[in-house]
Amino acid sequence: MADPSTYRPAPGTIPDNPGVYKFRDQHRRVIYVGKAKSLRSRLSSYFADVATLHPRTRQMVTTAASVEWTVVKTEVEALQLEYSWIKEFDPRFNVRYRDDKSYPVLAVTLNEEFPRLHVYRGPRRKGVRYFGPYSHAWAIRETLDLLLRVFPARTCSNGVFKRHGQIGRPCLLGYIDKCSAPCVGRVSADEHRDIVEDFCDFLAGRTDALIKRLEREMLAASEELEFEKAARLRDDLNAAKMALEKQAVVLGDGTDADVVAFAQDELEASVQVFHVRGGRVRGQRGWVIDKVEETDTAGLVDQFLSQFYGDQAEMAEDAEQTGSAVPREVLVPELPDDAEAVQDWLSGLRGSRVQLRIPQRGDKRALMETVQRNAAEAFAQHKLRRAGDLTARSAALQELQDALGLDTAPLRIECTDVSHVQGTDVVASLVVFEDGLARKSEYRRFAIREGKEGGDVGSIAEVVRRRFARYQQEAAGPVDPDRPGIDPETGRPRKFAYPPNLLVVDGGAPQVAVAADVLAELGVTDVAVIGLAKRLEEVWVPGEPDPVILPRTSEALYLLQRVRDEAHRFAITYHRQKRGQRMTTSELDQVPGLGQTRKAALLKHFGSVRKLREATVDEISGVPGVGRRTAEAVHATLASAGKEREKS
Structure with missing residues (x-):
């Protein structure tokens, strides 16, 4: 725990002007950004008696190792600079009002040739227009179902849209006039975009023009005795009015x-x-x-x-x-x-x-x-x-410090886990938690190369060696003092710029011992290592014959379990991806001119590549859609691949 007095600016050196200030930790990483009308008055408040500070402020000033500031002319400039720095440095002690991903919104993908309307949860993307957020997804679907009568825009996924375009028939919504069916060319891309833009105007509040237009068209159709068209327009008008009624009028029009x-x-x-x-x-x-x-x-x-x-x-x-x-x-x-x-x-x-x-x-x-x-x-x-979430996280870090005998609370925890199936497609994950919260932007994954022969122990050794060797390499390279996490040569974030306070490995004594040996070999002495064994949730420490047993209800154990489970989830996801890529490739990919459709037909007919390899050219050409020339190419390619395997 740092003493703020060690980096307190000398009296009289802080200007009495508006400006923006940054606190940095010992690794020169920005951990907090703030603005002030008077830098002198504002910064002096951070160096009062630590015991009198707000708990979160106390944690910030004792984590920091330096403070710096930039003077600006006006408070508007201070606002702009503070916002820019928070976006650039993402300081962990700054509050971020990110959109809650649990809130559903209605998204309109204007960046596509045929825009799509759909329910969406997650971060905002450029080129997509959002309406909401709504309290429930069913509220969006109900509103959308009403408005599709008036604005028959596409709501299907890209896969469904492409499939119906290939078969030349619209989906059910196209048959019941709740989609204009651009997939089969009923409307052009421009006509469909006009429908979508009218839909956006309606949800944006420009409703009067649409209501009046529908009323005019309905009356005109009725006067011309086109009663079926008039009835259809009447239903569209009712649907639009019902959608409006679902949005409560609270203030005067135009507010x-x-x-x-x-x-x-x-x-x-x-x-x-x-x-x-x-x-x-x-x-x-x-x-x-x-x-x-x-x-x-x-x-x-x-x-x-x-x-x-x-x-x-x-x-x-x-x-x-x-x-x-x-x-x-x-x-x-x-x-x-x-x-x-x-x-x-x-x-x-x-x-x-x-x-x-x-x-x-x-x-x-x-x-x-x-x-x-x-x-x-x-x-x-x-x-x-979540009773006292911040308190619980702080308690977990304090309990870990006490139980493991650490000099400081482990504000940055990294955890690695290995995933494979009987030694194949061996991968590993590295997840990062700061202040007890996942920092997903700094997650890393590894495809194991040399360590797979040594099983999980060898894989853990490889991950730890690669991670900390890369850290030492980056620490020894050129560093921009204003942007320590950015490579000055490439302009990209450094992948392993900061070491953890605590390294957790998924496993027991053998895994912990090999991780500690690798760190000692690299000369890394300021990182604590522990292992969390799944069977009894025991915490293993290097060189200790017996594990540390944390109480089952302790916040420290809950935190370690969350970290370990997140590392396991991330490793499993990467392993499935790697395995899926391997399983979707086969020797048939080498056959020139053989597309996915005929490849699928061959595998369906013979059941496997092995049986297809044993088939004759006549048997292969008997599959519907496969001609004699293609059959000969398949037979020759599979025979050549078989000989190559025998040689190896």
Whole structure:
């Protein structure tokens, strides 16, 4: 545990100007980024008595080894620089308001030739337009089912779309007029895109024009005695109106606002956002985050607005999508200290004036109270579901430090696991946990080369040797002091830039011993090694005859199990991928001119490549679709491959 006084800047050297600051750890990695109106006042607060600091702040300043700052002219510049640095360095002590992947959204793949409408969960992708998020996936499907009568756009997967294009017949939705069937050419790509764009306009709130157009067309068809067409348009009109009714009208028409509310305690905070477009609630989302430092509601508002809308604007494809992501009005429970700067920054993102204000009365105040109730309810549910998650993680790290006799808490844990089937397709995984949470961007996988002869022990030795030899190689190479995790020659992230505090191997005493031997051989002395045996969940330490037994209900054991299970999952996934690649290749791939269809027909007819190899040319040519010349090529290729195997 570092002493903050060892890197505290000399008195009077910190400027009394607005700016952005970075805390770095002993490996020069950025662990926290912040902004301040006065750098001197803000940074001085971090070097007060450690015992008086917020628990998370205390952990941050004792993990850091240095602090640096950049002076800017205005608070708007500070906002922009802080957001850029958080995106670039991804500091582990900064709160990130990432979209919760459990929230389903309606995605429209505008980046495809024939855009698709579908339910989606996960990170946002460029070229795809999203509507929502909705509270339940069934709500999206219900709305989509209603609107497909009016906007018969494609909803099938790429595989289904391609298959029906090959067979020349549409799917059931095409027959019941809930899809315009672009797969079989009923509409062109441009016509289908027009349908999709009308659908997007409708969900974006531009509904009046569509309703009026349907009414005009229905009346015109009725006057021309085209009653069947008029009935169809009437049903389309009813479907559109039903979809509108499902979105509650809460504010006057034309209102374009986001309503933000918080519920919090000393360690965590819950945030809820209602997106109101055209006076209707179009979506809702929420997060529960760990508080990095002691922050009031105004501070939470400041953090949330800069990160959330920065990400939304970055994901937007054009000015229109940016305008949809950043509304004309943002309603908050309290204004941040730099409200004017935040308002100017939001206006710059949108390209027009954005108002940031507290609703005082009327419908907007009532809606704010509703959002606050949702935030409080989500916070209460979170507390029931995960009682003191931050506290539990901190307790787990402290218990590991005490049980293993480590100098510091293992803030970075790496775990390796080996996967194979009877010694074939041997692979290994390396997963990374920081502060008790998975850091998937730093996961690595290995195809075992030399170590497979030694079984799991040999494989573990190879993984540890390759991982730490690469770390030493990167540590000895050129380093950019401002971006230590980036290779200055290639501009790409270094794969093994940072060592763990604790290395966990899946296994018992033999696996732990070989990992410790490899580290000693490489001269790595500051990494602790343990093994977690599956049978009794024993923790093995190098050189100790007996394992360490952690209590079954201890947070430390839960953390080690999560780390081990994640390494196992990652290794199994890679092994299946490798095995699948091997099993899908065969000697038939070498036959010139033999496509997948005839290859499948041959394997189905003979049952295996071995039986096909024993067949004559006449027997092979008897398979439907296989001519004499192709049969001769198959027979010659398989015979040649058999001779090569005999030689080897």
